[in-house]
Amino acid sequence: MSSPLIELRDIEKHFGAVIALAGVSLSVHPGECHCLLGDNGAGKSTFIKTMSGVHSPSKGKILMDGNEINFASTRNAIEAGIATVYQDLAMIPLMSVTRNFWMGREPTKRVGPLKFIDFDKANQVTMDEMAKMGIRLREPDQAVGTLSGGERQTVAIARAVYFGAKVLILDEPTSALGVRQTSNVLATIDKVRKKGIGVVFISHNVRHAMAVGDRFTVLNRGQTLGTANRGEISPEELQELMAGGQELAELEGSLGGTV
Numbered sequence: 018m019s020s021p022l023i024e025l026r027d028i029e030k031h032f033g034a035v036i037a038l039a040g041v042s043l044s045v046h047p048g049e050c051h052c053l054l055g056d057n058g059a060g061k062s063t064f065i066k067t068m069s070g071v072h073s074p075s076k077g078k079i080l081m082d083g084n085e086i087n088f089a090s091t092r093n094a095i096e097a098g099i100a101t102v103y104q105d106l107a108m109i110p111l112m113s114v115t116r117n118f119w120m121g122r123e124p125t126k127r128v129g130p131l132k133f134i135d136f137d138k139a140n141q142v143t144m145d146e147m148a149k150m151g152i153r154l155r156e157p158d159q160a161v162g163t164l165s166g167g168e169r170q171t172v173a174i175a176r177a178v179y180f181g182a183k184v185l186i187l188d189e190p191t192s193a194l195g196v197r198q199t200s201n202v203l204a205t206i207d208k209v210r211k212k213g214i215g216v217v218f219i220s221h222n223v224r225h226a227m228a229v230g231d232r233f234t235v236l237n238r239g240q241t242l243g244t245a246n247r248g249e250i251s252p253e254e255l256q257e258l259m260a261g262g263q264e265l266a267e268l269e270g271s272l273g274g275t276v
Contacts, residue, residue, distance in 0.1 A: 020083060021046050022215045023068070023099070023184050028077035030063050030239075037063040039239045040077070045184055045215035050206060052218045052226040054259050055236035061219050064236065065186050068217070069101045070094030098183030102173045104192065110162025114154060115143045117161045118176050146175045150205050167198030171205050178209060185209060186217045191225045203229050223255045235259055 021044040030038040038060050045051050055061045066072045068079070070088030078085050081097055088094045091101075108117045116123075119139055126135040140157035147154055150171050161169060170190050177185055187206070191199045206229050210216055220226050226233060233250060235242040235258040242258050 019047050022081065024080045025064075025068060026078045026080070028064065028067060028079075029075045030067055030072055031075040037239055038067070038074075041236065041239070041241050043217075043234055043241075043244070045217055047213045047215055048210050049231045050210050050216040050218055050229045052220060052230035052233045053236065054220060054223065054226055054233060054255060056221055056259055058238075059236040059259075060239040061236055062188070063239075065101065065188060065217065065219060068094075069099050069186055098181060099186065100177035100180070100182035100184070101186040101188065102170070102177060102190065103188045104190075106169055106173050108161050108169060108173070111160055113158045114147070114161050114164070114172060115139050115157040118143045118146070118172060118179075120176070122180070142179070146179050147171065150175045150208060151201070165198055166194050167201040170194075170198075170202050174205055174209060178212065178214065182214055184215045184217065186219070188219045189221070190218070191220065191222060199225060221259065223252045223259070226255070227252050 024042075024044040026042050027040045028038055028042070029036065029040055041060065041064055043051065043053065043064075053061055053064065063072065067074050070091040070093050073087070073089075079088070080086065086097065088097070088099075107120075115136070124135040124138045124142075125132050126138075127133075143157045144154055152168055152171050152175075161172060164172070174185065174187070174190075190202050190206075194202060203225065206216055206218065210229075216229075218226060218230060231247055232244055233247075233255060234244040235255065237258070245255075
């Protein structure tokens with residue numbers, strides 16, 4: 018396997034006396050979809066915020082291309098090629114797909130001493146990039162709020178890819194989607210992976226993770242329970258790790274087998 022695009026080693030994150038992460042390690046290789054699984058409160062959000070520059074780790078190392086790096090801000094992480102698509106997507110529903118795609122980074126053109134947004138280029142690039150992801154827009158001026166949830170996810174993913182993401186972090190991208198929209202988003206993730214971009218797919222849905230994942234890391238109470246390659250672990254085993262199978266077994270025993 019190629020060298021990791023990014024590697025996090027023994028990451029700890031403390032908030033005062035609260036230990037949110039207690040030694041989590043994860044690596045992402047080019048063209049890999051690495052699924053980070055865990056129930057609510059497992060530490061997934063804290064981990065990806067540390068990975069994307071929102072938080073600085075209390076202990077541990079972050080390496081990119083083998084070199085240790087410290088992100089002072091999310092801007093530093095973005096400049097290094099770490100892009101995050103959060104559940105809320107950071108989009109403005111009444112604005113056009115084009116304006117949401119560029120979000121302040123619109124191409125410009127000069128007319129004499131004046132500089133204007135080059136809407137022709139912006140619209141064309143938006144249409145082309147969305148088409149590459151399998152979405153055929155009626156027109157680039159279409160309000161992003163008229164798109165389905167899966168299509169809005171694709172806008173955010175296409176935006177990150179176009180602006181140079183090397184590692185794409187997807188925070189629960191399928192959590193609020195129907196079956197067809199979920200299928201479309203998973204197909205988009207597959208297209209991104211084939212471009213050589215590393216994908217970190219955050220989810221608590223084992224079926225969705227198994228559909229696209231190459232490796233699977235399970236978090237529980239801020240600790241890594243293990244990492245498995247595709248084919249090395251069954252969906253049932255993953256689900257049990259996420260749900261705390263041992264804890265459920267103990268509870269079942271104490272309640273006389275009624276759980």
